[in-house]
Structures are given as structure tokens and as C-alpha cells.
Amino acid sequence: MPTNDKKDNKDFKSTNDRLIEHSYDGIQEYDNPMPRWWLLSFAGTIIFSVIYLFNVGPVGNGKGRVADYEADMKKFAAAHPAPTSDVSGDKLLAMVKDKEEVHEGGETFKTYCASCHRMDAGGLIGPNLTDNAWIHGGQITDIYKTLVNGVLEKGMPSWSKVLKPEELEQVVAYVASVQGSNPANPKAPQGIPVSP
Ligand code: HEC
Structure with a gap:
């Protein structure tokens, strides 16, 4: 028998509560308006x-x-301009003659490149960079382009996002500077010989 006795249910009811006229297995419910x-x-x-x-x-x-x-x-x-592949070859060639820039580039090379190209650039996973054979072109601007774009499908990363534009130019100058350095046990030449 439904009751609507406010005294019994005072813990559960607001003044708007209304007992709904049905009961299932003796259980009844209030129609509580949402707050x-x-x-x-x-x-x-x-x-x-x-x-x-x-x-x-x-x-x-x-x-x-x-x-x-x-x-x-x-x-x-x-x-955040990324280095583009158009860079002045003259600027890079001038950097090759600058001992300071080449030295900085050498430090970058040891940090980022030596793991694949060997400390002395004689080649390991990546090709020998000291010989005159180049897969992607041996002009200094070609080397720069290879670094900027990488050769992802062959395992050469792209460096344009990793290195600052200045570091990139320095490491290119370094690579150019080790041309013909004839390290011991070099990796066999890969690519097409380019006259310097
Ligand atoms: C994870 C390994 C790896 C690292 C690190 C790496 N290289 Fe390479 N690099 C390669 C491979 C592999 C190739 C050969 C790509 C191909 O066969 O086309 C290559 C190719 C090159 C070439 C082109 C050589 C050619 O014959 O045309 C240059 C230049 C070069 N790397 C410079 C660098 C420099 C500079 C760095 C550091 C900033 C660097 N690489 C870091 C693996 C690497």
C-alpha cells in the first residue's frame, strides 16, 4: 500500500518529491526532480x-x-626556418678553409655521424666519405643536400631537424675537409668517382 508519509522518509525527500503510483515487488520510487x-x-x-x-x-x-x-x-x-637545400656553395667552400668551422664540424661529426661513418670517416654502415666516389654527388652543395634530405630508405637520416643550420654547414665543411685523407682500412668506394 503506497504511503506518502513525509515523516518516515524525511532523509530522502525534498518538498517536491512525489511518490509514483506503482510498486514492483513492493518497491516504490519517488519522482525526484533533478536539482x-x-x-x-x-x-x-x-x-x-x-x-x-x-x-x-x-x-x-x-x-x-x-x-x-x-x-x-x-x-x-x-x-623556426629549417635549412633549405639551396645554400651558397661559395660560402661552404670558404668554411672548408676556416680551421675553426672545420673543427666545430668535426665535433658534430664525432657526435652524430661517426657511429655510421666511423671516427675517421672511412666508412662503416655508411659509405667512406674520404674517397672521391659519391653515390649522391660529390660537389659540396650535393653533400649539403644529402645531409638535409637524408637517404631514409638506405639508412642515412635527415639532419635538417636535428642540427642547427650552422652546425649543418660546419659538418659539411668537415666532410669536405677529410677528402683524400686516406684512413686505414677504408670501406670500398661506393658510387661514381668525382674529380674534386
Ligand atoms: C644511422 C647511420 C648513419 C648516420 C648516423 C649518418 N649516416 Fe651518412 N649515410 C648513411 C648511409 C647508410 C649512407 C648511404 C646512403 C645510400 O646508400 O644512398 C649515408 C650517406 C651519406 C653521405 C652521402 C655519401 C655519398 O656517397 O653520396 C654523406 C655525405 C653522409 N652520409 C654524411 C653524413 C654526416 C655528415 C652525418 C652526421 C651528421 C651522417 N652521414 C650520419 C648512414 C648514416
């Missing part, structure tokens, strides 16, 4: 979703996530 704060935030999400829809692409007039991402990436690229 106001809940209803307001629920309505708020609905209103927000409408505003949101009008602000995003491709539904609304916003540019959309993809365009936003691309704009951000463009801004980032503008702020």
Missing part, C-alpha cells in the same frame, strides 16, 4: 553545442580544426 544546478548546466551544454556548431568547419563558419592546425604549423615553420 536546479544540474538542469542549468545541462541546458548550458545544449546551448554551448549550438554555438559550437556555428563556429566550426565544415558545419559552421569557423575555419575548422584542420585549417587551424595548418595555420599553426605555418606560424611555427615561419618562426
Whole structure:
């Protein structure tokens, strides 16, 4: 028999509670209105979703996530210029003559390149860099391009994101400087001989 005795149930009821007129296995339930704060935030999400829809692409007039991402990436690229493969060969050749630059390049080489090209550049996993045979061209600008782009499918990483533009130029100058240094037990020549 349903009762609506407020005295018995005072712990569970607000003044709006209404006992629903049914019982299952003797269990009855109250019809509790949702609290106001809940209803307001629920309505708020609905209103927000409408505003949101009008602000995003491709539904609304916003540019959309993809365009936003691309704009951000463009801004980032503008702020962090990557070395490009067009560099002045004359500048690099001048660096080869500069002991200081070549020395810096040698340090970079030991850190990043020696694991594959050997400390003395005689070749290990990567080719011998001291002979006159080149797979990707032996002009100093070719070497620079090889470093910037890498030869990913052959296991030569791209260095344009790892090294600073200056470090990249220095290490190219270093590679040019070890031409003809004839280290002991070099790796056999690979590629096409290029006259210096
Ligand atoms: C993970 C191993 C690895 C590292 C590290 C590496 N290289 Fe290489 N490098 C290679 C391989 C493998 C090749 C040969 C690519 C091919 O067969 O086309 C290569 C090729 C080259 C070439 C072109 C040689 C040619 O005959 O045309 C140059 C120049 C070169 N590397 C310079 C560098 C420099 C400078 C660094 C350090 C900044 C470096 N490499 C770091 C593996 C590496």
C-alpha cells in the first residue's frame, strides 16, 4: 500500500518529491526532480553545442580544426626556418678553409655521424666519405643536400631537424675537409668517382 508519509522518509525527500503510483515487488520510487544546478548546466551544454556548431568547419563558419592546425604549423615553420637545400656553395667552400668551422664540424661529426661513418670517416654502415666516389654527388652543395634530405630508405637520416643550420654547414665543411685523407682500412668506394 503506497504511503506518502513525509515523516518516515524525511532523509530522502525534498518538498517536491512525489511518490509514483506503482510498486514492483513492493518497491516504490519517488519522482525526484533533478536539482536546479544540474538542469542549468545541462541546458548550458545544449546551448554551448549550438554555438559550437556555428563556429566550426565544415558545419559552421569557423575555419575548422584542420585549417587551424595548418595555420599553426605555418606560424611555427615561419618562426623556426629549417635549412633549405639551396645554400651558397661559395660560402661552404670558404668554411672548408676556416680551421675553426672545420673543427666545430668535426665535433658534430664525432657526435652524430661517426657511429655510421666511423671516427675517421672511412666508412662503416655508411659509405667512406674520404674517397672521391659519391653515390649522391660529390660537389659540396650535393653533400649539403644529402645531409638535409637524408637517404631514409638506405639508412642515412635527415639532419635538417636535428642540427642547427650552422652546425649543418660546419659538418659539411668537415666532410669536405677529410677528402683524400686516406684512413686505414677504408670501406670500398661506393658510387661514381668525382674529380674534386
Ligand atoms: C644511422 C647511420 C648513419 C648516420 C648516423 C649518418 N649516416 Fe651518412 N649515410 C648513411 C648511409 C647508410 C649512407 C648511404 C646512403 C645510400 O646508400 O644512398 C649515408 C650517406 C651519406 C653521405 C652521402 C655519401 C655519398 O656517397 O653520396 C654523406 C655525405 C653522409 N652520409 C654524411 C653524413 C654526416 C655528415 C652525418 C652526421 C651528421 C651522417 N652521414 C650520419 C648512414 C648514416
